Amino acid sequence: QGGGGDTIKIGWFGPLTGPTSTDGIHSRDAAQLAIDQVNKQGGVKGKKLELVAEDDQGKPEEALKAVQKLINNDRVVALIDGAYSGPSKTVAPKVQKAKIPMVAAYVVHPDVTKGGDYVNRVIYTGPVQGKAMADYAVNDLKKKNIAVLYVDIDYGKSIYGAFKEEVQKLGSKIAIDRPFNMGDKNFSSLLTAVKAKNPDALYVVGYYNEASAIVKQAKETGLNVQFLGVDGFDSPKYLELGQQNTEGSTFTTSFYGSDPREVVQQFVKEWKAKHQSEPDMLSSQSYDAAKVIIEALKKTGPDSKALAKAINETKDLEGTSGKITFGPDHEVIKPVIFMTVHDGKFQFVKSKIYK
Amino acid sequence: MLAQQLLNGIALGFTYILIAVGLTMIYGVLKLLHFAHGVIYTVGAFSAMIGILYLNMNFIVAILFGMIIAGIAGVLVERLAYRPLRGTHPITTLISGVGIAIFVESLFQAIFTSDPRGFPATGMKVEPIHITSSISLTNSKLYIIIVGLVCLLLLYAFLKWTKMGVAIQAVSQDMRAASLMGVNVNQVVAVTFFIGSALAALAGAFVAYDFNSLFPTMGSIPGLKAFCVVVLGGLGSIPGTIIGGLILGIVESLSEGYLTGMVIDKDAIAFVILILILLLKPSGLFGKQVEKV
Amino acid sequence: MLEIEQLSVSYGRIQAVRNISLKVESGEVVTLIGSNGAGKTTTVHAITGVIPAQGSIRYEGKELCGLSAHQIVREGIVLVPEGRRVFPRLNVEENLYMGAYASKMGSAERDQEMERVFQLFPRLAERKTQLAGTMSGGEQQMLAIGRALMAKPKLLILDEPSMGLAPIVVKDIFDTIRQIKQEGLTMLLIEQNAMMALSVADRGYGLEHGEIVFSDHVENLRDQDVVKKAYLGK
Amino acid sequence: MEGWINPYYLDIIVFLFINIILGLGLNLITGYAGQVSLGHAAFYGIGAYSTAIFSVKIGLNPWLSILLAVIITFLLSAILGLPSLRVREDFLAITTLGLGLIAQSFFKNAKITGGAYGIDGIPMPSIFGHELTDVEYLLLVFIVLLVLIYVLHRLSRSKLGQAWTAIQEDEVVAQSMGINTLYYKVLAFAIGGAFAGVAGALFAHKVSFISSDTFGFTLSATLLSMVVIGGLGTIRGTLFGVSVLYLLPEVFRIFDIKIIDPNYIDTYKMILYGLLMVIMMRYRPKGVFGRKIRHQKRAVKD
Amino acid sequence: MDALLEMKGITKRFGGLTAVDQVDLIVKKGEILGLIGPNGAGKTTFFNILTGIYRPDQGNIQFNGTDITGFKPYQIANQGIFRTFQNIRLLKDYSVLDNIKLGLFRQTKAGAWSSIFGLRRSREEEKKVAEESWALLERLGLTDLANEAAGNLSYGNQRRVEIARALVSHPEMILLDEPAAGMNSEEVESLSALVRQIRQQGTTVILIEHNVGMVVELCDRLVVLDHGVKIADGDPNQVVANPAVIEAYIGGQEVTEVVGD
C-alpha cells in the first residue's frame, strides 16, 4: 500500500475537462487545499500527504480507468470522489471490491453508498434537500400552488421526487412540472407554460447555469413569484449571470461562507488567497471529504481496513459544511442550510437537520 | 398562450435561420458539410464580448466587430482545413471540420475556462416589450427578428443583383465552368465563408446578449440543429432554410409548451421532424431530387 | 499568337500529354483531332489553367504556365468546355451575363454584346428567361458558345462542340463557327468529327496517346492516308 | 493470475478492444458499404441497454442477455437503417446524426432504460458459478474481437462485400447489375449495428453501470474520425486508428507528462487531438492504411 | 422469331414535360434495334423506364412472357436485361476485372454464411466467376488491362469495359446508350463488329446512337423518337429517307456528308 514511502497518496477523480469541468476543478482544488493544510502542519504521523488527481471527463468508463490507475499504479490509500453520479456509480462497486475507502464529495444519487462499508458520502442525498424545501415552502412560506422545473438528470429527478411527495403530504399542490436539459438556455416556452398555471412559487431543481437563465427569463416573461432552489444555485456565477433577477430567491445548501465557525473562516480565507474567488458549496464538500479521510488517517494510518472503519466512525467532525457524522447507511447526518439572495449577496436564513 | 408560444418559436427560428443560412451557402459552393460552423457562432459571441470589455466598443460596434472576426475565422478555417482537401472524399472534410470544432472549443476552454460568463453590460438592457396584455417579447428577441429579416433581404439582393452574388451562384452550380468565365473561385469561396460566418456570429452575439451568457461549448447544439434546418429545407436552398428554421423554432416551442412526459426531448424532436419529412420527401422541402442517369 | 512548347501533363502516374508543341497564329482556325483519350481536352485544360502543366505556353509573348484559370480568361483566352457546362439553374440571360464576368465592360457595352449573341443565335433570344438546365443539348451548346463570346475573346477554344448532338444540330453549330470565323476570330477547335473540323479549319494537328503525330494545312491533311483511314472513314 | 497484471492496464485493453469492435462495425457500414454514419453510438447504446435490461430488470443469465442483445441490435439497426435508405447521399450524415440523438434522448427519457438514472448493478457473466475475473473477461473480449475480425474479413470478400463495393461506388450501376441495393444496405446497417451491439453488451457488463451520457454524438464523431484516420475499408486501418487515438490520452495519463501547467493538461490534450484530426486529413486524406486501388487479390489469374 | 420485349403505351412525364409519350414497341429475339432521335427526344428516358430506374406513368412492359412493369432495376437485371450508360459509369478506383465480375453478380448464390465459413460452394463460385470474366477479357483483347484501375483507361476502352460488364452474364438483352459517342471512325468500326458478335451469342441489342451512318449499317430496324413520340419504325434505309425524320433529326441535303458515310 501507499504508506510505504515517506508520502501517503490520496486519490481524487472527477471531471477536469468537458462541460462540467469547472465543478471538477473546484473540487480538486479544495481537496488539495485540505492536504496542503495538513502538510504545513507536518503531515500525518510524520509523513507528507500527496493528492493524485485524475480526469474522468465526466464519463463512467474514464472514471473506472482513472480509479484503476490511482489504485494500482499510484497505490493511493483512499479516494475522494469529486465526480457526478454516472462515474461515481460505476466506480463504487469496484473500490468496494478493491477495498480502498472512498468518500464521495457532492454526488447525490442514493445508490452510490449502497455497495458496502468502503464508500461514504459527506453530502446528504437528493431526497433530503427535496424534503427540506417542501417543508420550508409549505410550512414557512405558506405556498399552495408550486410550479417545478427540474434538470433532467438523476440529480433533478431524485430531489424533485422527494419534494413532490412531501409537498402533497403537507397539503399543497404541484401546479406544473417540466424537465429541462443541462446546457439549455432558452426557457421562454417552458416559462410561458408555467405562467399559464398561475403558480405562487417556482421551484427550480438544477444548477446555477440554467437556474440563472430561468430566473432572468421568468422576470422578462412577467412571472413574478417566489423562487426556490437547490444547492446547485450555490455559486457566485448564479448572481453574475442572473443579475438583479436573483433577488429574493431562496435555496437549500450545505455551506455558507459567512458561517462564523473557525473552520469555515479559515477555509474561506485560504481559498480566497489562493484562487481570488469565493469558495462554493462544491468546494466546501470536497474539502470536507478530504478532511474526513485525513482525520481518519491521523487516527489509524494507511491500512485500508482500519482506515475504512475509522471513516465510518467519524463523529461530529467540524467540517466547513457543518458537523459531520456518518449514519449506519454511510450517509452523512448534518443540517440543511437555507440561503437567500439579498442585496445581490447570499444571506443565511436558517438551518435545520432532516433525515 | 398559443400566440405567445408561436412568437417564442419565431424568435427562436430566426436564430436558427441566421446560423443555417451560412451552412446552406457553403454547402452550395463547396458541397461540404461544415461541421465547424458551430464554433464560428461561439467565436462571434466571444469577439463581441471582448470588443465591449477590452476595446471599449459600444453594443452595435461590438456586434459588427464580432461578425468581422468570425468572418475572418471562417475564411481561415476554409483556407486551412478545407481547401487542401478539395477533391477528396467528402468524409475527409467532415472529419477535418470536426477536428477544427474540437480544437477551437478546447482552445476557448483553455483561455476562458468552461464556465459560462455574463455578456458585458452596455447601455442596452434586455427588457420585455408588451404587445398585448398577455403577449410579450424581450427587446433583444425583437432585434433578432428585425435584424434577421434585414440581413436576409440584403443577402437576397446581394445574390440576385451583384456581380459577386451571381458568381457565388455560378460557382454553386459548376465550379469549373465558373472559373472558365474568369471567376476567381477561391475568392468566391472566401466571400461565402465570410458572409456565412458573419451571420452565424450575429446570431451568437445576440443570443449571448439575450441570455446574458456565453461559454466555449455554446455553439455545439445550435450547430447541430442548424444542420437539421438546412437539410429540412433541402440543402443548398435559401428559401428552404428559412422555412426550415421557422418550422423548427415553432415546433420546438410548441412541443416544449404543450407536450409532457415525452420519451424524446426537445433537442431530439428537431431530428424526428427531419426524418419524418425526409421519409415523405427524400430531398427535403425545397431540395431538387434526381440525378439524371 | 499562342505558342506551346514541350507541354506535358500527368494525372498521378499516367502522363496524358507528352512534350507537345503547337502554334496558333492570329486570325487562324486550328483544329486538334485525335481519338478518345488522346489528350485533347487535357491540352486545352492546360492552356486555360484548369490543370497544372509543365512546359511553356506563351500567349502574345506572355507566359501562361502557372497562372490560374480566372487569370487566363482575363488575357482573352476563353474555352467552350467539353459537355457544355452551362449553369443549369441560371437562366439564359444570367448565363450570358456570367460570360462577361471577367471583362471590364460597362453595362451598355455588355447589352450590345448580348444583342450580337442573340443575332447569332435567335433561338436564345426567344428563351431569355428559360433555365439553362431545362434546355436541349443543342440549345445548351449554343448558349455555351454565346456565353464564351460575351467575354470578347481574342482566342476561342471549342472542345468537341458536336459531341452527343443530333446531326441537324451539329450542322447548325458548324454554320455558326464558320460565321464567327468570317468575323476574324482566332479559334482552336477540338473535334472528333474530322470531316467537319477540316471543313472549317486552316491547319490541323493530330494527337495520339498524348503526342502530336501529324500537323499540316487542311488541304494536305485530307489527302494523307493515316488521316483518311482513322478519321474520315475511307 | 490477477496478481501479476495491473488491473489498470487490463481495463485499458478491455476498453480498447471494445472500441475496436465498435470501430469495425462502423467501418463495415461506412468504409465497406459507403453509408456515412454519425450515429453509431446509438447501436452501441442499444446493445448495452438491451443486455442491461435483460440481466438486471428481467434477471436473465448474462450470457443469454448478451446473445439477445446482439440479436436485438441486429434487428433494430436494420430498422434504424431504413430511413437512411430513402434519403439523398449528402443527407445521410445528418440523418444518422439525428438518429443517434433521438436514440440517446430515448435512453435518457424512457422508463425501460431507467431514464436519467441509468441502470446499475449489471452482473459479470460467470462460468459454472465462477464469476469471470478481470483477466478472464479480457480473454473473452479478445476472443470475440478475433472472431469478428475474421467475420468481417470473410464478408468483405463475399458476394456481400462485392455488393457493398458496388453500392458505395455507384448505386445506379449496382442496381443495374442485379444488386438489390435496399437489401444490402439494410444488411450493412444490421451487421455493423450488431458489431456495435456486441461491443455495447461487453461494455455494459464491464462497467456494471450505464447511462445515456455515454452514447452521444461525441462518441459517434470521434469513432468515425478514428476509423477514417486509420483508413476506410481496411481492417488494419481500424485496428491502427482506434488503437493509436484511443491510447494516446492514456499515455499522457500513465507517464504523467507535465511539460505544461498540469491544470490545463487535459484541455491541451483535446486541443492536440483536434489539430491531429485536421493534420491527418490534410496529409493522409485516405487514412494511414487507405489504399488507392482496391482489388480482390485472388481475382488475378497468372 | 418471337417477340422478346413488348411495350405498350409507355408514357413518362417530368412535371409539365412529357418525355416519353404513348410509345409502343416490340423487339424480336436476336434483333439489333436502333433508337435515334434529336437531343431530348426521350431516348435515354426510354432506357431508364425499361431498366426500372423510372417507373412509367402509363403503359405496360412484357419481357419474355413476364410482366415487368414496375419492377425494380435489380429485378429487371435478374430477368436478363443489362445496359450501358450515356455517361460511362464504371467503378473508377477498381480494376477492370473487378468491374467485369460485377456483371456476374446475379449468377452467384453463396451468401454471408457460406462465405464466413469458407464453404466449398463459395470457393468454387469465386473461381468460376474469375474464369468467366477472364475469358471475356480475352475475347475482347483487354487482358493486358485486367488489373488497371478502370478510371485510368482511355475513353474508348472504358466503353468496351462497360459493354463487357453488361455482357459477361450472357444477358437476354443488352441496351447500349450512345456507345460510339466521341469515337473516331476506326473505333466505330470495331464497335460495330463487337455488336454483331454480341448478337451472334444470342443476345438481343437495342442501341441509341447519333452516328446515323453506323446505325443504318448495323441495325436490322430503326425506331425514331421525337418529343417523346415515336415518329418512325422500320427498315433503316427507309427510315432515314423519311421526310419527317429528315426534318426532325437529320437536317437538309448536304448532311449526308456530316454523317460521314
Ligand SMILES: Nc1ncnc2c1ncn2[C@@H]1O[C@H](COP(=O)(O)OP(=O)(O)OP(=O)(O)O)[C@@H](O)[C@H]1O
Ligand atoms: N482526371 C483524370 N484523372 C486521370 N486520368 C485522366 C483524367 N482526365 C483524363 N485522364 C486520362 O488522360 C488521357 C487523355 O484524356 P483527355 O480527356 O485529354 O482525352 P481527349 O483527347 O479529350 O478524349 P475525348 O475525345 O474522349 O474527349 C486519357 O487516357 C484519360 O483517361
Ligand SMILES: Nc1ncnc2c1ncn2[C@@H]1O[C@H](COP(=O)(O)OP(=O)(O)OP(=O)(O)O)[C@@H](O)[C@H]1O
Ligand atoms: N429526371 C429528370 N427530370 C426532369 N426532366 C428529365 C429527367 N430526365 C430527363 N428529363 C427530360 O426529358 C427529356 C428527354 O431526355 P432524354 O435524356 O431521354 O433525351 P435523349 O433522347 O436521351 O437525348 P440525348 O440524345 O441528348 O441523350 C429532356 O427534355 C430531359 O431534359
Ligand SMILES: [Mg+2]
Ligand atoms: Mg475530350
Ligand SMILES: [Mg+2]
Ligand atoms: Mg440520352
